[in-house]
Amino acid sequence: MASSVDERPSPSLARTDGSVGGPVVVASSLSKRFGDLLAVDELTFALRGGTVTGFLGPNGAGKTTTLRLLLGLARPTAGEALVFGRRYRELDDPARRVGAVLESNDFHPGRSGRDHLRMLAVAAGISRARVEEMLELVELERVAGRQVKTYSLGMRQRLGLAAALLGDPELLILDEPANGLDPAGVQWLRRFLRAFAERGRTVLVSSHILAEVAQTVDEIVIIDRGRLRASGTLAQLTERGRTLEEVYLELTGGAGL
């Protein structure tokens, strides 16, 4: 099992542009307890800039909780989660550094897609022109005036992505972004994420679709029952001719149904 980066970020990494050097995201001994359940258990890993990292694990493994800890939505019981060397909450201009989509339906059903983006843009001082650009990027400009309740799941996924990209962030964190996308949408997303990383930016994407992950990511982090099972490059994990699926099922003990 490849070990993860254990060096702590130095203050000089606080403003890294994500293209070189130190880790963009660092989880150190990160734990989160809900009553009797230890959802995240001493999790330590780091993400390098300019890479796409797949974040894998069975249902209930603690992936979403980990992402929520990284994004300051939940407070760790122990340990620390840092993005660009700081806690998310302490970032000066978070929308311009980190974009994230956690749920596919975080919209008011009676608000239009355009107004959803506008209310976020206004809060972060982002221009209206950028809102229209993002609507075009995700090909929602034709339906942007319609209430979100009329959108398909795929359209909602794309609207969430547009919101995450409003601030032109250096780090993108996506939880199951391919859910509800049609094959063309999945291919679009894959190309988009690759291009995003090739510009020196960083992606952390959780997914269940191992075949899709294998085509998209450079690095893998696998967790199970809140604990780190493996982290390293895709090539390292799949050496000796094993498939990602074989490695994943062996590590997560889920070979059968």
Added chain:
Amino acid sequence: MSGQLSAELLKHRTTFTNPELFLAMLGLVLLAVLLHGLALPVDRLASASDQVQVFRFGLLLGVLFAGLVGAMSITGEIRHGTIRPTFLFAPRRGRVMASKIVAGGLVGAVFGLVAVGVAVGVGSAALAARGTPITLDGGDYTLLPIGGITAAALWGPLGLGIGALLRNQVATLTAIFLWLFVIENLLIDFVPAAGKFAPGAAAAAITGLDPDRLLAPAVGALLLAGYAAAAATAGTLATLRRDVP
């Protein structure tokens, strides 16, 4: 801060929830005032305190809907999940809550002004149509809209604080409704000495219409401001401390 406040006001404007609540409030004010003003026998509309009851519905409904709108500015975000992007874009949650408090006060004030204005206008017209001399003087007509605006502007943040504490939308809206329309009525009827210090009675006191049973207007305003500050502070502290749903 000003960007966040603009965002909060934009949220109030960009769904049909608030216009629907606004229309519901208008309809209820009209219904209550007209039923009272037109259906009661004339001899039960003659005294000042009888006429106060006609106008009181404007204040009560304005305050109720201001509280509901304030509460929904947080419970609606929790219910629909927009609280997550909201706090991703503005992770300093205290600033978001401060903006919600101000926005809730502004939107509440509009609701209060309209509810009281319509109640006074339509109520006066109904009384005039019945041939009942109106006992209110110019001072009453000044204090009524001022009281309506002040009371509803404070009930917006009060509702927000309750919503931030309870978080569940249905539970919050039910609690506010039951408090104003059931529990406070029981208090006023059975324990009037304590009832007049309740937040709905304090709101009504600001209009100065019922000085025998209620506090003086300035005292009512101060007391209600205290309730609003306490609820908004408690709701903000809870939002800072707890994980985002």
